[in-house]
Amino acid sequence: MSQLAVAEEVEPLFRARDLGYSYPSGLRAVSDVDLDIRPGEVVSVVGPSGCGKSTLLSLVADLAQPTQGSITWNEEALPAAGRGQRLSMVFQRDTVFPWRTVSKNLQFGMENSGVPRTEREARVEELLRLGKLEGFAKSYPGALSGGMRRRLALLIGLSVDPGVLLLDEPFSALDEPTRIELLVDVLRLVYEAKVSVLLVTHDLGEAVSVSDRVIVLTKRPGTVRKIVPIPFGHDRDLRTIRETPEYAELYSELWHELWSEIGS
Amino acid sequence: MAATARVDDVPGGTPAGTTTESLASLTPGEAGAALGTTPSEQQAVRDIARRKARRTVVVRSIQIIIVILLILGWQFLPGVPGIQGPFPWLNTFFISSPTLVAQQLGYLATGAQGATQIWGPFAQTILTALAGTLSAMVVGTIAGIAVSNWRMLADVTRPFLVVVNAVPKVAIIPIIILIVHDAVAAAIVTSFISVFFLAFYNAAEGASSVPREMIQNAELLGAGKLRVMLRVRSPYAIGWTLAALPNAIAFGLTATVTAEIILGGSGLGYQMLLALNNSNSSLLLAIVLIVAIVGVALVLGATALRRVILPWWESSQGA
Numbered sequence: 001m002s003q004l005a006v007a008e009e010v011e012p013l014f015r016a017r018d019l020g021y022s023y024p025s026g027l028r029a030v031s032d033v034d035l036d037i038r039p040g041e042v043v044s045v046v047g048p049s050g051c052g053k054s055t056l057l058s059l060v061a062d063l064a065q066p067t068q069g070s071i072t073w074n075e076e077a078l079p080a081a082g083r084g085q086r087l088s089m090v091f092q093r094d095t096v097f098p099w100r101t102v103s104k105n106l107q108f109g110m111e112n113s114g115v116p117r118t119e120r121e122a123r124v125e126e127l128l129r130l131g132k133l134e135g136f137a138k139s140y141p142g143a144l145s146g147g148m149r150r151r152l153a154l155l156i157g158l159s160v161d162p163g164v165l166l167l168d169e170p171f172s173a174l175d176e177p178t179r180i181e182l183l184v185d186v187l188r189l190v191y192e193a194k195v196s197v198l199l200v201t202h203d204l205g206e207a208v209s210v211s212d213r214v215i216v217l218t219k220r221p222g223t224v225r226k227i228v229p230i231p232f233g234h235d236r237d238l239r240t241i242r243e244t245p246e247y248a249e250l251y252s253e254l255w256h257e258l259w260s261e262i263g264s
Numbered sequence: 265m266a267a268t269a270r271v272d273d274v275p276g277g278t279p280a281g282t283t284t285e286s287l288a289s290l291t292p293g294e295a296g297a298a299l300g301t302t303p304s305e306q307q308a309v310r311d312i313a314r315r316k317a318r319r320t321v322v323v324r325s326i327q328i329i330i331v332i333l334l335i336l337g338w339q340f341l342p343g344v345p346g347i348q349g350p351f352p353w354l355n356t357f358f359i360s361s362p363t364l365v366a367q368q369l370g371y372l373a374t375g376a377q378g379a380t381q382i383w384g385p386f387a388q389t390i391l392t393a394l395a396g397t398l399s400a401m402v403v404g405t406i407a408g409i410a411v412s413n414w415r416m417l418a419d420v421t422r423p424f425l426v427v428v429n430a431v432p433k434v435a436i437i438p439i440i441i442l443i444v445h446d447a448v449a450a451a452i453v454t455s456f457i458s459v460f461f462l463a464f465y466n467a468a469e470g471a472s473s474v475p476r477e478m479i480q481n482a483e484l485l486g487a488g489k490l491r492v493m494l495r496v497r498s499p500y501a502i503g504w505t506l507a508a509l510p511n512a513i514a515f516g517l518t519a520t521v522t523a524e525i526i527l528g529g530s531g532l533g534y535q536m537l538l539a540l541n542n543s544n545s546s547l548l549l550a551i552v553l554i555v556a557i558v559g560v561a562l563v564l565g566a567t568a569l570r571r572v573i574l575p576w577w578e579s580s581q582g583a
Contacts, residue, residue, distance in 0.1 A: 061480075061484060063480055063484075085484075085486065087484070088484055088485065089480075089481065089484050091477040091480070091481060092477075093475055093477045093478075094475075095475065095477050095478045095480075095481040097478070097496070097499070098503075098576050098577075098580035099499040099500075099503060099574070099576045100576075108482070108485055108487075108495075109485035109486055112485055112486035112487050112488075112491060113486050140575065140576040140580070141576075141580070142576055142578075142580035156481075156485070159485075160485060160486065
């Protein structure tokens, strides 16, 4: 059971060193964070509310510039397919374009990088099959259920062959059964695409279920309190691991870390 | 890959027939059938449908009865002896009567009894309202998107727009006629100005209310500044503007008819002015009825047009 999905010697996709961010007001949101993600690795970030989890994602996504430290990308470790990007992101909020059909939504990123139409359409078909959305290519997102829209957002993220997929609490608005179903799909999708994932979540169960490592942040300004390896490997079964003693142990370890942080 | 097979084993991952997802793909009827599997449940579903249908019949019947009562009252109340004591306006001279109005409508349609045939002014008013409204929609939308994209432009123009928007459009009709010298052109300009601000504010509001995350996501997916404006902000803004199309066309028609009444010379508004000058209430009411029908037809047309141009809008509003 105890195995690492990605060997520690593998060169990381990016290295963040001493990463920090302060708002113009001087309020420090994130401070001195070191973070590496290796190809194919799933890493979760948990922490007390307001600890800068989402800010950390923004820094990695280059949506905000770090006021301290830096991120170094290892371009050679990125997908070699040529059209691949460093990263894409699934936001907490719905970012699917309501005026584009499902197929056109999936093509947006590829249009931007000039992928020819026939190639785009072939890729869309593949993505729809992966995401179990066949038959919805011509539907508008408004006609999809909440869970399907989230899956579409995820497929859009995968459509550009990212090195890292950033997930900012992407399933927090969904009910439990839909969330579990989606998590199963997400894992299948990211394992198949061999994409790395950086997941921000407040759900410790979600973090243990899907991750290879869980990073626990401290209260604001968020910095790494502890890194907990999750040794379930990539042939884990989401249904059964929740019933194993190892899962319970890891969950309570994270629970303990988080609550001693909140209580401190 | 073993991992894939194992992950797929989870019950939620299999295409079970009762997940929310698969229900969403069914039509409401099918979903109802899938939910109501036992005979008693199906009976309950049928009962709800029957109760709804019965309610609709009751509502429609009451509406029809109200219309009949209004028409009967309009026709016969002025004939009730002594009623003009407390209600002097219940007089055929002021409010005419359904039969007289119907007669006038007949004259207007055929040009009999020396009446002006109404089709010319009818078409004139519709075309004027459409020309003013549609051109204002296009220009207003473009201006709104432009302003929301350039902060500088928005800051510079804001006070002027507030002032111009606050001026009652009807008040500037005389100035417009001085400038353009032509009644039809002046009516078009009036409806243009009335609708322009509606379109402009909707577009500006729409373009600047695109969720920040949607734009960030587009950028992460490789879209540059121009692409974000053309493919993200613009569709969003156009959605907002076209959503207001039925309102805009109603504004445009009001402005057009008002301009015609003030300026004279063309359209249904001018016919109303003539009827008023002759104190012909039957003719006046007949034309008002025509204007009302034009208004309803234009709003319904605009709603249908919106459905064609924006197939995604209604469904995204329902979500």
